Amino acid sequence: MHEKSQALLNQAVGDELSAVHQYMYFHFQCDDQGYDLLANLFRMTAIEEMRHIETLAERILFLGGDVELKATHEVRKLSDVREMLETARGMEESSVTDYNKFANQCSANADSATKQIFESLVLDEERHYDQYDNELVAMKKFGDNYLALQSIERSKNRSSGQTAE
Ligand SMILES: [Fe+2]
Ligand SMILES: [Fe+2]
Secondary structure (H helix, E strand, C coil): CCHHHHHHHHHHHHHHHHHHHHHHHHHHHHHHHCCHHHHHHHHHHHHHHHHHHHHHHHHHHHCCCCCCCCCCCCCCCCCCHHHHHHHHHHHHHHHHHHHHHHHHHHHHCCCHHHHHHHHHHHHHHHHHHHHHHHHHHHHHHHCHHHHHHHHHHHHHHHHCCCCCC
């Protein structure tokens, strides 16, 4: 049923999988450099993208298709914080554009349930975009102090006996 929707859903699965890989890579980089707040932001966002895969996969199976777990993009190996945030923000922007398009295509094919799934993803990806954009705004505002504040967070957590998630 709804073969065109199945193809769109699988394309989205590939993009979400790429986002999971990319954000986990950024998480490891930030964690290694001692930037706990950002490391946690990337990790939490990667988990949300994984939940998107779950939602998309359930719909594909419901429609009688199969899930293609193929990442659409290679992981970009970046270690500069600004480049990481700009890449992440760009990825979210593309997701918003794609999912709006996919929702319209599902509507044209009279598949309103899949359309609603894409619409709910648009809301999440816009929130992710905003998170990364806010970090870039803070970086511009605070300059070098921005990264210093990130490092202080780790010291605070260590001295109070907490470990970074
Ligand atoms: Fe997503
Ligand atoms: Fe996202």
